[in-house]
Amino acid sequence: MKKTEISKKLSSLKKELNDAQLVAVSKYSTVEDVVLAYECHHYDFGENRVQDLKEKTDFFFANNFKKVRWHFIGHLQTNKVRDLLKCQNLWAVHSIDSLRLLEEFLKRETDFLGNELKLFFQVNTSHETEKSGFESSEELLLAIKLLLSNPQSKYKLYGLMTMGTVRTDAFEEEARRCFKDLNRIARGLEEQLGLKFKLKLSMGMSQDYQIALAEGTDFVRIGSAIFK
Ligand SMILES: *Cc1c(COP(=O)(O)O)cnc(C)c1O
Numbered sequence: 001m002k003k004t005e006i007s008k009k010l011s012s013l014k015k016e017l018n019d020a021q022l023v024a025v026s027k028y029s030t031v032e033d034v035v036l037a038y039e040c041h042h043y044d045f046g047e048n049r050v051q052d053l054k055e056k057t058d059f060f061f062a063n064n065f066k067k068v069r070w071h072f073i074g075h076l077q078t079n080k081v082r083d084l085l086k087c088q089n090l091w092a093v094h095s096i097d098s099l100r101l102l103e104e105f106l107k108r109e110t111d112f113l114g115n116e117l118k119l120f121f122q123v124n125t126s127h128e129t130e131k132s133g134f135e136s137s138e139e140l141l142l143a144i145k146l147l148l149s150n151p152q153s154k155y156k157l158y159g160l161m162t163m164g165t166v167r168t169d170a171f172e173e174e175a176r177r178c179f180k181d182l183n184r185i186a187r188g189l190e191e192q193l194g195l196k197f198k199l200k201l202s203m204g205m206s207q208d209y210q211i212a213l214a215e216g217t218d219f220v221r222i223g224s225a226i227f228k
Helices: 003-016 031-039 050-062 078-085 099-107 137-148 171-193 209-214
Strands: 021-025 044-047 069-072 090-096 117-122 155-161 200-202 219-222
Touching: 003 021, 003 031, 031 050, 044 050, 050 069, 050 078, 078 090, 078 099, 090 099, 090 155, 099 137, 117 137, 137 155, 137 171, 155 171, 171 200, 171 209, 200 219, 209 219
Parallel strands: 021 044, 021 219, 044 069, 069 090, 090 117, 117 155, 155 200
Antiparallel strands: none
16 A cells, blocks of 8 residues: 555544544554554554464564554454463453453463553444354453452453444444443443443444444544555
């Protein structure tokens, strides 16, 4: 891609965002295109496979691109957690989708290279079977309580993530329902747990980010609308 093209897409997207943060999902992109976006002063990038993330983080690290903040957004096998934690400049994981996965993160904490890692818990609001995420509010509550019971941990409870329904004719209506659900779950958890901070919301992709913005998201994760 041309730098001017990436620059144009980023700046027109950013005008729509208000206070929300853009995670540019680079999973379809070459590291060269990600570097072009970085040179346009965009620093937040998302990947959904550990191997792809590792290649890009290694390249960024070797080239001393220090401002980058990497976001992991994909489903994780527990045996990949260690490799993920060893990626340089990993800033957040949006896809903690089971208690078992969180337990693995806690067990592997010494592998993490940074000082703080922000965790989003993924909720399966669309209830599509191919999507991961917590289905039961009891398990979600248990997982969050487990994290909160480790206050000295480098992992910080940061927010909730979800994906809108894709396989549907009425995707807009369905996405809106999913995003409203996530918002409601977040506000409920804050109250139930007596949190002194608000849980951030990570929702909205290329096809439905405008709906997510209207529903008050804090992060959108956009790939194809930038890099394709
Ligand atoms: C790929 C992906 C995105 C971005 O999808 P686009 O449709 O390309 O914007 C966002 N979130 C997750 C979890 C993804 O896997």
